[in-house]
Amino acid sequence: MLENPDVIDASNLDPTFKYDISTQLGGENIKRCFQCGTCVASCPIWTIDEGFNPRKIIRMALLGMKEEVLSSEFIWFCSRCYACYEQCPQDVRITELMGAIASIAEREEKDGNIKIRSTKPILDKAFVNSIRKYGRNFETETIISGVLATKGIKGLLSYVSDGFAMLRKRKLGFRPEKVKELGQIGGIFEALEEK
Ligand code: SF4
Ligand code: SF4
Known part of the structure; x- marks a missing residue:
């Protein structure tokens, strides 16, 4: 060094x-x-x-x-x-x-060779999971899983009041809405995984 x-x-x-x-x-x-x-x-x-x-x-x-x-x-x-x-x-x-x-x-x-110094890959993964499940980003779930993975339960609890305020103002949704073309989107993910 x-x-x-x-x-x-x-x-x-x-x-x-x-x-x-x-x-x-x-x-x-x-x-x-x-x-x-x-x-x-x-x-x-x-x-x-x-x-x-x-x-x-x-x-x-x-x-x-x-x-x-x-x-x-x-x-x-x-x-x-x-x-x-x-x-x-x-x-x-x-x-x-x-x-x-x-x-x-x-x-x-x-492979255990480096340590990534960013939370971005974790948040990206949460976003992609949401697209896969619903065909669109369900922000509430994406944010919760992203914050949980990066800041733990304590970090998540510190956002509870902000989260409820956003839900009340309808900036975030309570329930995910699935797109009609979810099957096609699943096909895209499968094709990507094969590659
Ligand atoms: S894509 Fe935009 S943000 Fe990325 S390096 Fe180029 S100019 Fe900068
Ligand atoms: S503009 Fe292109 S050639 Fe110039 S420094 Fe950036 S990447 Fe290199």
């Missing part, structure tokens, strides 16, 4: 990381990046938090800083707004690239 965080420890670099990313759906063009920074200039998340810098994340990935990139909370910050997508002169397709890096992080966490 290096004492100075600004110094890169070359012995920890994984030169195969960029090839791993480029074989993922959406990660194919990572090696095209020539570090112009246009993506950063168009990124709305960067204007709020300069810690999220897509150019830097790509540079670190190209250098082989696998552990640092995959353990970084910033790889989950992309809002998928596509503002950078059209601007990139090298067609790196950053929006999809961020998804590819996030998929690798989930795989590596499953």
